[in-house]
Amino acid sequence: MANEIPDLECQVRAGTGKGAARAARRAEMVPGVVFGGDAEPLAIQIPFNVLLKKLKAGKFKSTLWNLKVEGHDDVRVICRDVQRDVVKDLPTHFDLMRLRRTSKINLYIPVEFINEEAAPGIKKGGVLTVVRAEVELIVTAGDIPEKLVVDLTGKNIGDVINISDIELPAGSKPTIDRDFVIANLAAPAGLASAEAEEGEEEAAAEA
Numbered sequence: 001m002a003n004e005i006p007d008l009e010c011q012v013r014a015g016t017g018k019g020a021a022r023a024a025r026r027a028e029m030v031p032g033v034v035f036g037g038d039a040e041p042l043a044i045q046i047p048f049n050v051l052l053k054k055l056k057a058g059k060f061k062s063t064l065w066n067l068k069v070e071g072h073d074d075v076r077v078i079c080r081d082v083q084r085d086v087v088k089d090l091p092t093h094f095d096l097m098r099l100r101r102t103s104k105i106n107l108y109i110p111v112e113f114i115n116e117e118a119a120p121g122i123k124k125g126g127v128l129t130v131v132r133a134e135v136e137l138i139v140t141a142g143d144i145p146e147k148l149v150v151d152l153t154g155k156n157i158g159d160v161i162n163i164s165d166i167e168l169p170a171g172s173k174p175t176i177d178r179d180f181v182i183a184n185l186a187a188p189a190g191l192a193s194a195e196a197e198e199g200e201e202e203a204a205a206e207a
Helices: 017-026 048-057 189-206
Strands: 007-012 029-035 042-047 064-069 075-084 091-099 104-114 127-130 134-140 148-151 160-162 181-186
Touching: 017 029, 029 048, 042 048, 048 091, 064 091, 104 127, 104 181
Parallel strands: 007 064, 029 091, 104 148
Antiparallel strands: 007 042, 029 042, 064 075, 075 091, 104 134, 127 181, 160 181
């Protein structure tokens, strides 16, 4: 769990609309807006390099941030969207939403697989097939998990890992109301085809 809420330092942006946004970009800033809560939308901006670094670090949209803007009270926010240039894939605008600690939000949380060396199936050459590398959860804003952990200890070829096999953080639940598959441990292609051939030979012999 992420107990410490990281700061996101932004500046007030002068003006709104496309002209003001273009001016911010010329100044090597990325324009953004903060909305929601009981306050009016606030036009902000952040240095391009600062935002790019945070995006490259990962989990930007699944992190609860403490937004600091000079002249305004600190507020907890979550990133709702980062718009990117379609050619360069670089950030051009971002949207933040104000939250209370008790607010419920939907977030995609990454899944991490540990103890592969303790899985007999992998030692035999089995292949871990990941069906969902991240899971959408309904979580409490003040208690967002950094990741979901799947322990592969003791897993054999043919084993299936469902969402019910993962211990979820208190107060969170999947947005999908069924026991869906996260991953499975499949036989290696060579072994699978060999077993299929053996089965065909046995069937031919019986015939």
